[in-house]
Amino acid sequence: MKLTLIKPNIGRREHSLYVDEGRMEPLPLGILAALTPDDIEVVMYDDRMEQIPYDEPTDLVAVTVETFTARRAYEISAEYRKRGVSVVMGGMHAMLIPDEVERHCDCVIVGDAEPVWAQMCSDFRAGRLKKRYAAVQPSCPQEGIIARRDIFEGKGYLPITLLQFSxxxxxxxxxxxxxxxxxxxxxxxxxxxxxREIKSQKRRxxxxxxxxxxxxxxxxxxLFRALIPLKVRWVSQGSMDMLADRELMELMVKSGCLGLVIGFESISPQCISDMRKYTNKRAASDMYSHEIAELRKWGLQTWAAFTVGHDGDTVESIRATCDFAIRNKFTFAAFNILMPYPNTPLYERLEKEGRLLYGGKWWLHEEYRFNYSSIVPKNMTADELTEISFDCRRRFNSARSIFVRAFEPHTNMRTPYRFLTYLMYNPLFRKEVFKKQGLRFGLEEAKGDDR
Ligand code: SF4
Incomplete structure (x- = not known):
């Protein structure tokens, strides 16, 4: 038996490849490969950087679905099903809205796949594949499983190993x-x-x-104590409240942490309170001045993540957020439009208030484009929100800003290695800003000379 694993893209133009600049290994597919019984051949295709060979013989296809990739995932599924191949789907979107996903595949896995994957494979072989497998969340994720990274080889991923502790x-x-x-x-x-997983692969x-x-x-x-002797360098995502625990920070730095993605979300205390981001409540009241000083003291390169489009936001306050990010010389920053993911409290509130655009299902809508507002914000139009968030990304990643932010002695210029990382990744993310803005979801058919 042969299993084909697929990582869908957000969108792509027919006959052309969209190569994601931040192309990371799709870890969930490495975990699925490791969970698959040894006598099943496993291959993997990444729609972000290669064509999917629909006609290559396979018995079963598994597609991971996130809200942003749902439209494309359904197209891929339809191609395989047209050829009589069964498709199983899972992932975050399948958990958030399983009834929708179920309509586009032969089987949906709701929740983390570990507890049900082997059973699903065995049911498929016996011709008894169920329409839905509801996985009970394991209290110990990925127990006894080391992701199979051989399936990533030769695909051109960035030289950084993805893994999960929690x-x-x-x-x-x-x-x-x-x-x-x-x-x-x-x-x-x-x-x-x-x-054991870190030792099983070569990268540090x-x-x-x-x-x-x-x-x-x-x-x-x-975890950090155990990482110290391994002499690795690592990055991850964390919340602001970590800075209050000195021992935690000492161990984090000693264990090789280069920096973290931190959800600053907003510089407005009112917005922070409205979004129930309690980890930031105190910090936001004085524009994170203490926290930024601490991050510099520990020498951490910060990827500051902001969400824009909250009820307290105005065009001016979003512009001020970008100024704040440049002024504080963050290594990287994201200005994400507030996205109503299905079945989140935000989605439910905006739906009640009649403020969802694209009929609520922006992820499937023909007209929706990547990084466009899918909500009616309170203090500006949806188009203004789209434009100001793009302007923040454009400005933060401009050549001038990259130059100005480089000269932060405690973080970006702390060591030659840090400086090199800064210089390597900033232009890459700059390219990504323009490449992804307005990207159509799903397949865009080639016209005439595009072929
Ligand atoms: S956004 Fe809030 S709930 Fe989600 S991972 Fe970050 S701190 Fe946790």
Whole structure:
């Protein structure tokens, strides 16, 4: 038996390749490959950087679905089903809105696949594939499983190894799809399994793709202690409250942390309160001045993540957010439009208030484009929100801003390695800003000489 794993793109033009500048290995597919019984041949195709060979013989196809890739995932599924191949789907979007996903495949896995994957494979072989498998969230994610990274070889991914220590987060920020997916709970792998996984591969630069690696301070400390002797360098995502725990920060830095994606979200205390981002409540009241000083003291290169389009936001306040990010010389920053993911508290509120555009299902709508507002904001038009958020990305990633931000002695210029990282990745993300803006979801058919 042969299983084909697919990572869909957000969108792509027919006959052309869209190569994602931040092209990371699709870790969930490496985990699925490892969960698959040994006698099943596994191949993987990444729609972000290669053509999918629909006519290559295969028995079963598994497609991972996120809200942004749902439209494309359904197209891929339709191509295989047209050829009589069964398709199984899972991932964040399948958990958020399984009834929709179920209509586009032969089988949907709701929740993390580990508890049901082997059963699904065995049912398929016996001709008894069920329409839906509801997985009970394992308290220990990825137990005994090391992702298979051989399926990533030769695809051209960035030289950084993705892995996970924990899943979920115990906070309940109103816009967060992950909080809904995991029911505001946080699950950790045993530290010795994480160490075994790191030792199983050659790279020493790691990206822990945890939702919030410091969600549980005691467990994070245990991990960081174990990382120290491995002499790795790593990045991840974390919440601001970590800065209040000195021991945690000391261990984090000693264990090789280069920096974290941190959800600043907004510089307005009112917006922070409205979105229930309690980890930032105190910090936002004085424009994060103490926290930024601490991050510099620890020498962490910060990817500051902002969400724009909250009810308290205006065009001017969003512009001021971008000024704040440039002034504080963050290594990277994201200005994400507030996205109503299905079945999140944010989605439900905006739906009640009649403020969802594109009939609510922006991820499937023919007219929706990447980085466009899908909501009616309070203090500006949807087009103004789209434009100002693009302007923030354009300005933060301009050549002038990249030059100005480079001269931060505690972070970006701390060591030649840090400086090199800064210089390598900033132009790459700049390119991505223009490449992705306004990208159509799903397949765009080639016209005439595009072929
Ligand atoms: S802290 Fe981050 S991961 Fe946790 S609920 Fe809030 S946005 Fe989600």
């Amino acid at each position: 899943r979920g987060c115990s906070h309940r920020c109103s816009f967060c799809a992950s909080s809904v997916y995991f029911g505001a709970r946080h699950f950790c792998r045993p530290v010795d399994e994480v160490v 630069l790691l990206f822990f793709v945890d939702d919030n690696i410091v969600c549980n301070h005691a467990k994070a400390k245990e």
